[in-house]
Amino acid sequence: GQNIDQPTEMTATEGAIVQINCTYQTSGFNGLFWYQQHAGEAPTFLSYNVLDGLEEKGRFSSFLSRSKGYSYLLLKELQMKDSASYLCAVKDSNYQLIWGAGTKLIIKP
Amino acid sequence: NAGVTQTPKFRVLKTGQSMTLLCAQDMNHEYMYWYRQDPGMGLRLIHYSVGEGTTAKGEVPDGYNVSRLKKQNFLLGLESAAPSQTSVYFCASSYLPDRGGQPQHFGDGTRLSIL
Numbered sequence A: 001g002q003n004i005d006q007p008t009e010m011t012a013t014e015g016a017i018v019q020i021n022c023t024y025q026t027s028g029f030n031g032l033f034w035y036q037q038h039a040g041e042a043p044t045f046l047s048y049n050v051l052d053g054l055e056e057k058g059r060f061s062s063f064l065s066r067s068k069g070y071s072y073l074l075l076k077e078l079q080m081k082d083s084a085s086y087l088c089a090v091k092d093s094n095y096q097l098i099w100g101a102g103t104k105l106i107i108k109p
Numbered sequence B: 001n002a003g004v005t006q007t008p009k010f011r012v013l014k015t016g017q018s019m020t021l022l023c024a025q026d027m028n029h030e031y032m033y034w035y036r037q038d039p040g041m042g043l044r045l046i047h048y049s050v051g052e053g054t055t056a057k058g059e060v061p062d063g064y065n066v067s068r069l070k071k072q073n074f075l076l077g078l079e080s081a082a083p084s085q086t087s088v089y090f091c092a093s094s095y096l097p098d099r100g101g102q103p104q105h106f107g108d109g110t111r112l113s114i115l
Helices: none
Strands: A003-005 A009-013 A018-025 A032-037 A044-049 A053-057 A060-065 A070-075 A084-091 A097-099 A103-108 B004-007 B010-013 B019-025 B031-037 B044-049 B064-067 B073-078 B087-094 B110-114
Touching (some): A009 A018, A018 A032, A018 A084, A032 A060, A032 A070, A044 A053, A044 A060, A044 A070, B004 B087, B019 B031, B019 B087, B044 B073, B073 B087
Parallel strands (some): B010 B110
Antiparallel strands (some): A003 A018, A018 A070, A053 A060, A060 A070, A084 A103, B004 B019, B031 B087, B064 B073, B087 B110
């Protein structure tokens, strides 16, 4: 079967750095997405990785290792507005997105 | 910029009632999707459409029907609602998914409770 694993919840302090991990086992791989979802709102696109390595976008970076079936999202200089759920999704061999359950990130002052 | 618009935003139904959720997108996307999101679970694909007049089953299609009569609209129907269909429903749209990193764009969701 297809499986995406993420920690259920993480807590971090404002101004700090946090790394949210995602491991996956899917039938084929055509890219990995990270989305942010604030409570009661729609998921919004953060990043996309299809090749191994680090993609940086401002305070957010995303890393991919295809051989290990592993990705992480790195958030720097955390702000209170970063409190949200972060969803990892893998595009499988049929170009369908397989979604993880999401990681709820709590930011404390 | 409207993007993806879903109606209604909230609805309470009684078991056995029927209803239709509406989704409209103004980005000229070919693909449209209906997901449900339940606590502790990832988004699960109900049905999707690769273009006007076409629909296909996703991971959890039972109890739902869809139609895409116009490219910009994708309708999700519940013929006889059941309590297990209590969920948050999201519509999404995208360009062809084999075009690299084209993301899916989501509507604000419909919160549906079945009593």
